[in-house]
Amino acid sequence: MRAEKAGLRIFKRFLMAFSQLFVRSFIALVGMGLFLAGPARAADLSDDSASILAGNCVNCHGPSGRSLSAIPTIRGVNEEQLRVRLMAFREGRDAGVTVMTRLMKGYDADQIAALAKWFAKDRAP
Amino acid sequence: MTGLSRRRILGSLAAGSVALAAPSIVRAGAGSARVVIVGGGFGGATAARYLKLRAPQLRVTLIEPARRFYTCPFSNLYLAGLRSWESIGHGYDGLRGAGVELVHAQAEDVDTRLRTVRLSTGQTLGWDRLVLSPGVDMRWNALEGYDEAASLLAPHAWKAGPQTQLLRRQMEAMEQGGTFVMVIPENPFRCPPGPYERAAMLAHYFSRHNPRAKILLLDAKDNFSKKGLFQQGWKALYGDMIEWVGLTDDGQVTRVDAKALEVQTAFGQVHKASVLNVIPPQKAGFIAERAGVVDASGWVPVKAESFETQRVAGIYALGDATIAAPMPKSAFVANTQAKLAAAAIVAELTGRVPPVASYANTCYSLLAPGYGISVAGVYRAEQGGIAEVPGSGGVSPANADAAFRAAEAAYGESWYAAICADIWGR
Known part of the structure; x- marks a missing residue:
């Protein structure tokens, strides 16, 4: 009985690790695809306009993007990683996502690049 | 005060901004402009904080009668017993710390020519820009029989405060197996998913304290925000406790008798309530009328x-009071x-x-602990109006x-903590 349960636990752990690996490599592949497609032009948006886009995010992600809760902190995240992640939300390729897919479809590649640039820097809102 | 010319404002703000070369935050010089904001809720308090963040030398005055602001968001959770009253209250010390001047008074009138606002204290404040974020007022008697006196018997509880606490006491006192009747208006009104979240939160409370209670929703429309998700959730969580009657099935209430706790529908049906919650038709807060906007x-x-505002240059309006559909x-x-x-x-004051x-x-609604749904959207200005960005948004x-x-x-809880910290906290 006990051995059976332990076996099941190990199997579950294996499954979890495998699926995490799968998700990570998937995100990495998606990132490469976007990179090959060419970098977005964050520079086209003024800083003021970028700050307005960022203002939409901090309502959930915390003041300045520093979270107080279960919602991830986005301040100080590596610019390229954040851009790739946000683009994956936009394309609906990130499984298990609740609202981010619906929200990121509201922004184009340039706006997403501007957001990633905005939150990568350590600064006030 | 009010004689400050745009040139002078421009001069002092712009000079500072160039000298310090801060691209996103204007560093204004001394003797700069004054912005007065009426209403310390989600619109007005945010405007106050972000004006100060962007232009620290700007004089920003926030007029709000309450020393502690109780939010409509999460007031349904208070009704359910899932949040304490104080947990939905927020003070203004954070904004004071950010350099915002607080005036706890009622704004009573606006002079758009002299650019002043008159307060209940008799004081008159001058402004270079005025921001109105007054929320909603009830249209008393738009629904026959429902005026302010009636709201003390049949609360609307659509502004968080004594009305919400009154409704909670009535829920607690309701007889076993009684009927809670909620009257819901046509669009537009504050918080479109609010009545339906409230129904779920009432059901959560009653399922524990009054399990034979019924909740009857009489609605002046056939469709509402997140309808499918709400109906699915109500059924799964509370069986037949909640009954929704839309316009087509004679759900529109046309007369209220608050003393008798009775309502009458368009086709003459009379419903008797044990507790009656009437959410009446609404309009922009009265100061917007006084300002002529x-x-x-x-x-x-x-x-x-x-x-x-489209009607008066130099006056801005925010939030529930505005026409901002979709x-x-x-x-x-x-x-x-x-x-x-x-x-x-x-940008305007500095010529940028x-x-x-x-x-x-993003609006989260809680149907039960651990059961949330959402609706989201992203919007932009387009051809003189507001449009939802195609393909964005939607419901869970x-x-x-x-x-x-x-x-x-869980994200709903997180949202509440984050937005309140963004506005009142820090």
């Missing part, structure tokens, strides 16, 4: 790219409008290029599993 609908038309009258939306308006005001408008919404999937609903319940 409302149109015949009772709401405030605004410019989509700045939220300056954006809903929500706290989230008021906050994003306020951030844009703050940036637009600073205004930012490109972007607004967003109908077929989501329990983990998804649990995540959205």
Whole structure:
């Protein structure tokens, strides 16, 4: 009985690790695809306009993007990683996502690049 | 005070901004402009904070009668017994710390020629830009028999405060197996998913304290926000406790008798309630009328790219009081409008290029602990109006599993903590 349960636990752990690996490599592949497609032009948006886009995010992600809760902190995240992640939300390729897919479809590649640039820097809102 | 010319304002703000070369935050010089904001809720308090963040030398005065602001968001959770009353109250010390001047008074009148606002204290304040974020007022007697006196017997509880606490006491005192009747208005009104979340939160309370209770929703329309998700959730969580009657099935209430706790529908049906909750038709808060910025609908038309009112230059309006469809009258939306308006005001005062408008919404509704749903949208200014960005937004999937609903319940809590910290906290 006990051995059976332990076996099941190990199997579950294996499954979890495998699926995490799968998700990570998937995100990495998606990132490469976007990179090959060419970098977005964050520079086209003024800083003021970028700050307005960022203002939409901090309502959930915390003041300045520093979270107080279960919602991830986005301040100080590596610019390229954040851009790739946000683009994956936009394309609906990130499984298990609740609202981010619906929200990121509201922004184009340039706006997403501007957001990633905005939150990568350590600064006030 | 009011004689400050635009040139002088421009001169002092712009000089500072160039000298310090801060691209996103204007560092204004001394003797700069004054912005007065009426209403310390999600729109007004956000505007105050973000004006100060963008232009620290700007004189920003926030007029709000309450020393502690109780939010409509999460007031349904208070009714359910899931939140304490104090947990939905927020003081203004954070804003004071950010350099905002607080005046706890009622704004009673606006002189658009002299650019002043008169307060209940008799004081008169001058402004260079005025921001009105007055929320909603009830249209008393628009629904026959429902006036302010009636609301003391049959509360609306649609402004968080004594009304909410009265409704909670009535719920507690309701006889076993009684019927809670909620009257719901046509669009537009504050917080479109609010009545339906309230129904679920009432059911959560009654299922524990009054399990044979019934909740009857009499609605003046056939469709409502997140309808499919609410109906699915009500059924799954509370069986037949909640009954919704839409317009087509004679759900529109046309007369209220608050003393008898009875309502009558358009086709003459009379419903007797044990507890009666009437959410009446609404309009922009009265100061918007006094300022002459409302149109015949009772709401405030605004410019989509700045939220300056269409009727009076130099006066901006935010939040539930405005005509901003397809954006809903929500706290989230008021906050994003306020951030844009703050940036637009600073840009205008300093002669800079205004930012490109972007607004967003995410409204979570809680149906039970661990069961949340959401609606979201992203909006922009387009051809003189506001438009939802095509392909963006929408509601939670109908077929989501329990983990998804649990995540959205947790995110709803997180949203509340984040937005309140963004506005009143820090």
